[in-house]
Amino acid sequence: MDSWKLIKSALVYRAMSYLLVASTVFITLPLNASAQDTLNRAGDKVALGGKTALKVNKMSGGSFAEAKAAATETKAGVATATAAGATATYAVLNVEFKTPVARKLLFTDLKQSKLEGATVLTVVDRFADVFVDRDAAWDALSANPNVVRVEFSSRVDAPPPPTSMTAALISQAVPEKIVRGGYRNLTGKGTIVAVLDTGIDFHHPDFITYDSAGRPTSRIAYLWDTATDYQPGRGSVAPVKFPNGTSVGTLYTREQLSNELRSGGATIPPTDLDGHGTACASVAAGNGNADKLAAGLKRSEVVGVAPEADIIGVRLGKDGLENSYLLNSICEWLDKTAGKTPVVVSGSFGGHYSGHDGQTVSERELNTRFPLNKVGRAIVFAAGNEGNDPIHAMIDFSTPSKLVSWTASQKTMIKMYFDSADPNIVIYGTKATQLNPGLTQEINPITNQLEVRLTVEPGLGGVWFENTSGKMSKVHLYIMNRAYGGFSPQFVVPSYLVGTPGATENAITVGSYDWNDNFHAGGKALLLTSVCRDAAGSIMPIEIGYLSCYSSPGPSRNGTVKPDIVSPGEWYPSADAKDNGHSAGDWAQPDTTGYYRAMNGTSAATPYTSGVVALIFEKKPTMTLGELKTLLKANASKTGLNPYSTGIPNNNWGYGKLDAAAIDRIFGAL
Numbered sequence: 007m008d009s010w011k012l013i014k015s016a017l018v019y020r021a022m023s024y025l026l027v028a029s030t031v032f033i034t035l036p037l038n039a040s041a042q043d044t045l046n047r048a049g050d051k052v053a054l055g056g057k058t059a060l061k062v063n064k065m066s067g068g069s070f071a072e073a074k075a076a077a078t079e080t081k082a083g084v085a086t087a088t089a090a091g092a093t094a095t096y097a098v099l100n101v102e103f104k105t106p107v108a109r110k111l112l113f114t115d116l117k118q119s120k121l122e123g124a125t126v127l128t129v130v131d132r133f134a135d136v137f138v139d140r141d142a143a144w145d146a147l148s149a150n151p152n153v154v155r156v157e158f159s160s161r162v163d164a165p166p167p168p169t170s171m172t173a174a175l176i177s178q179a180v181p182e183k184i185v186r187g188g189y190r191n192l193t194g195k196g197t198i199v200a201v202l203d204t205g206i207d208f209h210h211p212d213f214i215t216y217d218s219a220g221r222p223t224s225r226i227a228y229l230w231d232t233a234t235d236y237q238p239g240r241g242s243v244a245p246v247k248f249p250n251g252t253s254v255g256t257l258y259t260r261e262q263l264s265n266e267l268r269s270g271g272a273t274i275p276p277t278d279l280d281g282h283g284t285a286c287a288s289v290a291a292g293n294g295n296a297d298k299l300a301a302g303l304k305r306s307e308v309v310g311v312a313p314e315a316d317i318i319g320v321r322l323g324k325d326g327l328e329n330s331y332l333l334n335s336i337c338e339w340l341d342k343t344a345g346k347t348p349v350v351v352s353g354s355f356g357g358h359y360s361g362h363d364g365q366t367v368s369e370r371e372l373n374t375r376f377p378l379n380k381v382g383r384a385i386v387f388a389a390g391n392e393g394n395d396p397i398h399a400m401i402d403f404s405t406p407s408k409l410v411s412w413t414a415s416q417k418t419m420i421k422m423y424f425d426s427a428d429p430n431i432v433i434y435g436t437k438a439t440q441l442n443p444g445l446t447q448e449i450n451p452i453t454n455q456l457e458v459r460l461t462v463e464p465g466l467g468g469v470w471f472e473n474t475s476g477k478m479s480k481v482h483l484y485i486m487n488r489a490y491g492g493f494s495p496q497f498v499v500p501s502y503l504v505g506t507p508g509a510t511e512n513a514i515t516v517g518s519y520d521w522n523d524n525f526h527a528g529g530k531a532l533l534l535t536s537v538c539r540d541a542a543g544s545i546m547p548i549e550i551g552y553l554s555c556y557s558s559p560g561p562s563r564n565g566t567v568k569p570d571i572v573s574p575g576e577w578y579p580s581a582d583a584k585d586n587g588h589s590a591g592d593w594a595q596p597d598t599t600g601y602y603r604a605m606n607g608t609s610a611a612t613p614y615t616s617g618v619v620a621l622i623f624e625k626k627p628t629m630t631l632g633e634l635k636t637l638l639k640a641n642a643s644k645t646g647l648n649p650y651s652t653g654i655p656n657n658n659w660g661y662g663k664l665d666a667a668a669i670d671r672i673f674g675a676l
Contacts, residue, residue, distance in 0.1 A: 044438040045411055045468040052441050055429040055449065055456050094250045096125075096137040098159040098331040100367035101147055102452070103132045108152035121146060125249035128335040133371035135159070135334055137249050154451050157367045160331035164248035165235045179550035181522035183666045184574045185618060187294070187309040189673065194312025194620040196627070198227065198349045199291045200340050201613065202333070203283030205231060205321030207276070207583035207590070208263050210284060211299065211601070212292035212310070213317060224263035225293070227316045228343065231255050231277050232332060233324035240273055245339040246332065254332065255321070277321055281583035281591040285605040286354050288581030290613035291315045291620070296581070296601035303526060308579045308602055311617025312624075318343075327355050333507065334371050341375070341383065348382035348623035352616035354609035356390055356505040358397065358484050361423045363563035364509035365452050373512045378632030382623060386616045387508040388608035389517045389569040390558035393500065393658075394538045396492035397485040400499040403471040404478045407434060411468030414491035417461065423563065424456040425480040431456065434470040441469070453564075462491075482563060501657050503558040504568040514619070514635060515568045518554040518575025518611040519663060525577060525604045527597050534577050534604060548576065551665075552648045557608060559657040569660040570635065571642050573618075575611035577604050615664060618672075625676050638664070641671035 103109040113119055113134040117126040123143030127135040138144050147156050188194065206213060208229060214222045232255035236243055241256040248254060258274065266274050278284045287310075294309035296302060320336055322329045333353075340349055360366045364373075376385050392398075399410050412420070424431060427449045435441040444461035460469070473479045482502060485491050492498070508515045523534045536546040538555035546555050554576050560568035582603040583590040594603040622634060629637075642662025645651075650658040662668065 041466055044466060045409060045436050047407065047434045047470050048437045050435045050441045052433050052445055052447075053429070054424070054431040054433055054447055054458065055427045094139065094164045094248065096139050096162050096164065096249065097144065098127065098162060099136050099138055099144065099147065100157045100159050100371065101134045101136060102154045102367045102370060103134070104152050104154055106132045108132070109134055111152070112150075127246065127332075128338050130334070130338070130371060131374045133334075133367065133374060135331070135368075135371070137162075139249065155367050159368065160328070162329070162331065164250050164252055167252050179523070181524060182550055182574065184521055184614070185311050185621075185666070185669055186306050187313055188311070189621050189669060192621040192624050194291060194315030194617065194624055196347065197312065197315045197620040197623045198318055198344055198347055199287075199312060199315045199613075199616055199620050200318040200320065200349055200351045201283055201287045201290065202320045202322060202336060202351065202353045203286050203355065204280040204323065204327070205229075205278030205283045206287045206317070206319035207278045207281075207284045207581070208258075208319075209267065209584065210288070210581045211295035212288050212308075212581045214267065214295060215293070216295075222264065222267040224260050224267060225291075225317055226263055227260050227318050229258040229263060229277060229319045229321070230336070231258070231321040232329040233321055234275055234277070246335050254329075276585050276590070277319070278583040279324065279585055279590050280326075281589065281594065281603065282354070282609065283319065283321065284583035284590070285578075285580035285603060286352065286609060286613040287317060287319060289578050289605065289610055290352055290617040291317050292581050297599060299599075299601075301599050302601070303599060305579070311614055312620035315617070315620045316347075322355070330355060334368060334375065337372065337375050337385070346382070348620075348627045350384045350386060350616045350619040350623065352386050352613050353507065354388045354607075354612045356388060356508050358392070358486055358505045359421070360506040360509070361450070361453070361457065361563055362482070362484070362502050362505060362509055363423075363453065364511045364566060365450070365564065366506055369507055369510040370452075372507060372510045376512050376631055378512060378630060378635070380631045382627050382629070384514060384619050384623075384631055384634055385510070385512070386514045386516060386612055386619060387510065388612040389504045389508050389515050389560070391556040391607050391609070392488055392503050393557045393559055394555050395488040396495070396498040397488050398499055398501070398503055399483040399493040399497040400480065400502065401471065401497065402478055402480050404473045405476050407432075407470040407472035409468050409470050410483055410497050411466065411494045412462070412485065412491055413466050413494070414462055414464050414485075416464050416490050418490035419486045420460045420462055421484050421486065422458040422460070423482045424458075427454055427456045428473060428475070428477065428479055430473050430475040430477065431479055432472045432474055433458070434472070436468050436470070438465070439463075439467040439469055501559050502561065502563050504560045504562060505558070509562045509566070509568060511562075511566050512631060513570075514615060514638065515570045515660070516608055516612045516615045517557040517569040517572035517658065517660065518606070518608045519557070519572050520548045520550055520552055520554050520576045521574035522577050523548045523550070525579065525597065527595065529598050536576070537606070549648070551646065553650060553658055554606075557658070560660070561657055567655040567660055571615065571638055571661055571664050572659050573611040573615045573664040575608055575614070576606035578606065578610050579603070580605035580610070618664065618669065622672065622676065625673065637672055637675060641668050641675060643668045
């Protein structure tokens with residue numbers, strides 16, 4: 007869903023994302039007679055469901071060979087180019103067995119694999135994440151009668167073992183009051199905020215404390231850089247290794263980071279080349295030290311929600327989040343590392359490659375790791391920033407057949423999720439869209455519903471749906487990448503847009519509302535605008551207290567209320583990561599001080615919520631995840647929810663708004 011990279015610029019004159027423009031403008035033109043003719047039923051026909059769809063199918067990747075050779079859109083942000091010098095390539099599979107006993111027969115609790123060609127990444131209960139290096143292992147899992155589901159997660163390249171070391175205020179409204187710098191003597195002390203993102207710039211003063219002599223100590227307890235190869239003498243071996251024995255990146259401890267800061271050296275390469283993760287970490291737990299420097303503006307609004315929480319950063323990729331396949335492994339490591347210290351895991355990322363129902367193996371595994379009775383643990387995920395994008399269509403159909411059409415700017419994939427596996431469902435191609443050979447199907451053994459994916463060519467396209475029995479059926483369609491196309495306006499349904507992993511049932515899934523339109527740059531206050539455009543192409547205004555135009559609505563496709571809550575998201579002054587002295591990434595410019603950048607989206611609302619959870623855990627470290635979710639839902643503000651102020655819970659606000667009044671009620675209840 008590209009939620010971690012919503013904007014290309016933070017300043018008002020660069021605030022409009024070209025991705026949003028691309029997905030809204032070109033689909034609104036009326037069809038002429040010739041175009042309409044290309045959408046008439048023609049060409050091939052495919053009967054879906056029944057015996058033609060497999061119960062367990064390697065649908066997401068096809069085979070190890072395909073995963074190794076082909077660039078796919080299976081997972082947002084997954085890199086597919088072979089890493090320079092890579093010695094081995096693996097497919098990562100998420101596997102769900104019928105029982106824990108069945109899982110242990112192949113993959114033991116000690117992470118030993120009894121299946122040749124498969125190496126265990128992590129296991130819990132009936133779930134296993136594994137590396138496979140050949141089709142035979144993949145096929146064996148798919149054919150195993152004790153396996154419920156095999157899902158392809160990612161294709162990864164393992165680096166070779168290291169051979170040598172290398173050195174290294176104008177406003178249209180008063181900004182809304184939110185929590186900055188703690189709440190009523192609570193600062194997050196004694197808790198951990200784990201930010202899973204593009205990394206953290208550990209050199210930024212907001213992640214450092216200084217003693218009376220000015221000596222720095224890093225506030226980051228651990229920084230796991232999954233994208234930088236381990237070299238002896240630089241950092242430590244990571245908690246996870248590839249099957250060929252090499253470390254999955256490099257782990258840095260607080261001591262190692264502090265030594266680097268004190269030495270003034272540069273042996274550790276940049277640990278956030280995008281800046282998104284650094285910004286998220288500062289919203290949750292930055293201490294505002296940079297703004298206290300000589301050139302600083304001494305602002306309280308740059309201080310994070312929980313400025314004394316310990317921070318653990320996990321960099322999920324070099325240029326994006328290509329290593330997000332490690333999600334469950336990271337959670338396992340965090341749980342063991344933290345011990346009895348409360349931890350909130352904050353993830354501002356996701357994608358539309360799943361059924362939007364929380365039923366991927368990875369999401370079900372997360373639910374097992376984070377049951378509602380788990381003490382001192384929480385996972386917080388972004389709902390996504392696709393609320394204004396025409397990437398979802400939904401129709402009810404029986405007989406006669408019904409059309410759904412779209413326009414694609416380039417070759418892309420559309421995924422379809424039906425409400426059943428009715429063998430009477432038929433899909434027809436058109437002159438514009440041929441079904442073969444670009445269509446694959448399966449019956450998901452977890453949901454017992456039909457799933458179809460269709461590769462489509464650039465331009466106008468469409469398919470027809472029919473249930474030949476006359477029974478009413480339903481289908482949801484999703485375009486995998488909002489930059490690549492959109493459905494025709496009459497078919498767009500702005501709901502069911504919370505992606506993966508935000509659809510995880512036990513996660514606290516966060517939407518965004520607008521709370522601030524100020525930013526200080528170039529020595530003066532600037533007025534920021536929204537990043538969305540309306541149907542006429544005009545920039546949509548920021549309305550303080552209103553739902554952000556981009557905030558992805560729910561519910562989950564299985565009926566679970568998502569998002570759970572909506573928090574302040576647009577706009578924050580947030581820590582600016584540096585790469586050789588310049589702002590990292592291409593999506594923002596620094597403020598007047600050079601230490602902060604503007605940040606918005608559900609990406610920003612998520613770490614804000616994570617900071618609030620850290621304060622709650624500081625107040626009551628024995629709170630369970632279920633109690634925490636109940637506390638948030640019960641005390642979220644349920645009035646003044648504009649727009650879409652229908653009954654609570656609803657698709658846009660979930661159980662309500664995490665505004666200042668809600669914070670007061672939450673801590674009053676504690």
